[in-house]
Amino acid sequence: MDFQFLSDTILFREIPSDGIQSLLACFGTERKTFPKNSMIFHAGSPIHFIGIVLSGSIHIEHNDLWGNTSILDRIGPGNVFAEIYACMPGEPLMVDVVADEPSEIFFLNTSRLFQVCTPSCPHHQQLIRNLLSITVQKNLNLSRRIFHTSSKTIRGRLLSYLSFQALQHGSSTFSIPFDRQQLADYLSVDRSALSHELSKMQKDGLLTYRKNKFILKDKVHRFH
Amino acid sequence: MDFQFLSDTILFREIPSDGIQSLLACFGTERKTFPKNSMIFHAGSPIHFIGIVLSGSIHIEHNDLWGNTSILDRIGPGNVFAEIYACMPGEPLMVDVVADEPSEIFFLNTSRLFQVCTPSCPHHQQLIRNLLSITVQKNLNLSRRIFHTSSKTIRGRLLSYLSFQALQHGSSTFSIPFDRQQLADYLSVDRSALSHELSKMQKDGLLTYRKNKFILKDKVHRFH
DNA sequence: TCCTTTTTGTTGTTATAACAACATACAAAC
DNA sequence: GTTTGTATGTTGTTATAACAACAAAAAGGA
Numbered sequence: 001m002d003f004q005f006l007s008d009t010i011l012f013r014e015i016p017s018d019g020i021q022s023l024l025a026c027f028g029t030e031r032k033t034f035p036k037n038s039m040i041f042h043a044g045s046p047i048h049f050i051g052i053v054l055s056g057s058i059h060i061e062h063n064d065l066w067g068n069t070s071i072l073d074r075i076g077p078g079n080v081f082a083e084i085y086a087c088m089p090g091e092p093l094m095v096d097v098v099a100d101e102p103s104e105i106f107f108l109n110t111s112r113l114f115q116v117c118t119p120s121c122p123h124h125q126q127l128i129r130n131l132l133s134i135t136v137q138k139n140l141n142l143s144r145r146i147f148h149t150s151s152k153t154i155r156g157r158l159l160s161y162l163s164f165q166a167l168q169h170g171s172s173t174f175s176i177p178f179d180r181q182q183l184a185d186y187l188s189v190d191r192s193a194l195s196h197e198l199s200k201m202q203k204d205g206l207l208t209y210r211k212n213k214f215i216l217k218d219k220v221h222r223f224h
Numbered sequence: 225m226d227f228q229f230l231s232d233t234i235l236f237r238e239i240p241s242d243g244i245q246s247l248l249a250c251f252g253t254e255r256k257t258f259p260k261n262s263m264i265f266h267a268g269s270p271i272h273f274i275g276i277v278l279s280g281s282i283h284i285e286h287n288d289l290w291g292n293t294s295i296l297d298r299i300g301p302g303n304v305f306a307e308i309y310a311c312m313p314g315e316p317l318m319v320d321v322v323a324d325e326p327s328e329i330f331f332l333n334t335s336r337l338f339q340v341c342t343p344s345c346p347h348h349q350q351l352i353r354n355l356l357s358i359t360v361q362k363n364l365n366l367s368r369r370i371f372h373t374s375s376k377t378i379r380g381r382l383l384s385y386l387s388f389q390a391l392q393h394g395s396s397t398f399s400i401p402f403d404r405q406q407l408a409d410y411l412s413v414d415r416s417a418l419s420h421e422l423s424k425m426q427k428d429g430l431l432t433y434r435k436n437k438f439i440l441k442d443k444v445h446r447f448h
Numbered sequence: 449t450c451c452t453t454t455t456t457g458t459t460g461t462t463a464t465a466a467c468a469a470c471a472t473a474c475a476a477a478c
Numbered sequence: 479g480t481t482t483g484t485a486t487g488t489t490g491t492t493a494t495a496a497c498a499a500c501a502a503a504a505a506g507g508a
Contacts, residue, residue, distance in 0.1 A: 062371055064384065070374040072367065084367075087360045094367060114353070125349055129338070132352060135359040136311040142366040143296065143308075143318060147286055149373065150294040150412055152466070154495070160288065180456060188374055190496050195457050197495090211456085211504090376496070378465070404486060414466050419487050421465090435474095435486090 006106070009052055009078045011130050019123035026124075028109040034058075034099040041097040047085035049107040053077050056103025057177075060095050061185065071185040073141055074100070074177055080134055086110040087131070149188050154197040157187045162207065162214060172216040179212060230330070233276055233302045235354050243347035250348075252333035258282075258323040265321040271309035273331040277301050280327025281401075284319050285409065295409040297365055298324070298401055304358055310334040311355070373412050378421040381411045386431065386438060396440040403436065 003020055006012045012020050030049070034040055040058060041047065051058075053075055060072040060081065072095060075081050085093055087110070113128075148161040161183075166172050176183065184191040201207055208215045227244055230236045236244050254273070258264055264282060265271065275282075277299055284296040284305065296319060299305050309317050311334070337352075372385040385407075390396050400407065408415040425431055432439045 062367075062374060064371065064374055064380070066375065066380060068374055068376065070370065072370060084360050084363045087356065088364070091364070094364075094371065125352075128349075128356060129352055132311065132356045132359065135356065135363055136308050139308045139359055139363055139366065140312070140315070140318075142363065142370065143286075146294065146296060146366065146369060146373075147288065147318065149370075150286060150288055150292055151290065152292065152412070152414075152494090156288070156290060188376070190376075191455095192457075192497080193495055196459090199457070376464090415485095416467080416487075417465055420489090423487070 005054060006052070009080070010134055011050070011052060011080050011108075011127070013130055015123050015126050015130075019126075023123055023127060024108075027112060030107040030109075031104070032107065033102065033104045036099055036101050038099050039096060040099060040103075040105060041082060041093055041095075043093050043096050045093050046090065047082050047093050048089070048109055048111055050083045050086045050110050051081045051097070052106040052108065053079055053081070054104040054106050057100040058097055058103055058105075059100055059182070060097055062095050068188075069185050070188050071178075071182055072145065073138070076177075083131060083134060084138070086113065087135075145186065148186075154187070154189050154193055155201060157189065158194075158197060158201065159206075161187060162216060165214070166216050173214070175213045177212075229278060230276075233304070234358055235274070235276060235304050235332075235351070237354050239347050239350050239354075243350075247347055247351060248332075251336060254331040254333075255328070256331065257326065257328045260323055260325050262323050263320060264323060264327075264329060265306060265317055265319075267317050267320050269317050270314065271306050271317050272313070272333055272335055274307045274310045274334050275305045275321070276330040276332065277303055277305070278328040278330050281324040282321055282327055282329075283324055283406070284321055286319050292412075293409050294412050295402075295406055296369065297362070300401075307355060307358060308362070310337065311359075369410065372410075378411070378413050378417055379425060381413065382418075382421060382425065383430075385411060386440060389438070390440050397438070399437045401436075 003024060004017070006020050006024075007015075007017065012023075015023070031054075034056075040051065043063070055077055057074065057076050058081065059074045062070050062072060064070075073081075081097060082093070085091055089111075144164065148157055148164070151157045151160060162176075165174050165176055168174075178186060180195060181191050184194045187194070198209060202209065205217055207217055227248060228241070230244050230248075231239075231241065236247075239247070255278075258280075264275065267287070279301055281298065281300050282305065283298045286294050286296060288294075297305075305321060306317070309315055313335075368388065372381055372388070375381045375384060386400075389398055389400055392398075402410060404419060405415050408418045411418070422431075422433060426433065429441055431441055
């Protein structure tokens, strides 16, 4: 089987092909496809696999006791999920992992992650280093989500989120990876209230939009 | 100088004293005390140091453009902060780090963190491993904060937070590490509205409280 | 193409939180 | 003890979002 595609993932960055081969042999793997909206992991399950998105796209969501859904993150090809839980054996998953579209997922069994296979195996160590980079990056993503939801008004949340998107795209014209419902879940607000606020903001001349494509007007730039 | 105290920190777990000595020599350190409410790090600064709380207690907060403060985390003795930014050179700090009380902080220069000092120096590698554990743990903390603020009502947020605290303490009687204002900032709600909701919940027989000590009644247990 | 389904936007009503201003309680300093 | 300051609780008003129900638009399939 050809594992060339893994060379392009962040998890295996800087690890040569033969190193990847030996790591995979050491850990054990699985490859699986999921239809749109199917559950990849359920909240509550113990997790022994890191997931890597090969194609498609997934998201991490939390459903509380009242049925509110909130979206924590969105993960595209080449990226990794559930690594937190794989690093904390016994910690039950607090979130659901759901496919946004038909997606192919590669699973890496991590039971042996913290056992060094041979003393100071350099590939294993690079893998740990890569995992550190990934969790640090996720940390930033979670922090950002917190910042975007710290405003008490919908408008404030939208301005925080959209102006960050503009910054990241390096342009005031950009597309976002969410539809309205998902954006509402990400910002922890009601969808129809979100639509309503967006159209008010458009009336106020702050931005124009069409579906998930936005253009921020100069007025917004005062906000950072 | 005696660095024995570092043996008890998560960051240096499983590293023998002589290993710690050589790591410190490799990295460079600093030790400093901060008065109550003083800023340890300012948002916007580039960070080259991991901070370790030796005594006292600090918190991480975010202040948005409208002056809303939200608290992301609270860090006590033996624990580490700013490690995310130390791992991402160039990423400017998005938060303020503030001392809750007079605190002594140990700083570790991390410019050389990702350079292996000597090929496969085992202490260095254990340090990276420990850092991974720490960031993974922080990830869970951030996720939890998101869950506690995902409810749209103050009561829902309080129930989520308080029942988690009870679970963690293994008892329905427990103290929380926040005063009212900090709890309000952690849950992203108005302080007076929080006080109001708490006294309503007390009237409704869900809990009793006095200052930061809470007793949850059986009714609450339906919530998980 | 038409029909069906999904997504997005609109409106009105109601619940809830924010905000402001003040009262009370508690703690610290003198 | 008294004074000062800080933390917490209370009340009333206002702004805002949630919610529900529906309309319109877009997308996907037959």
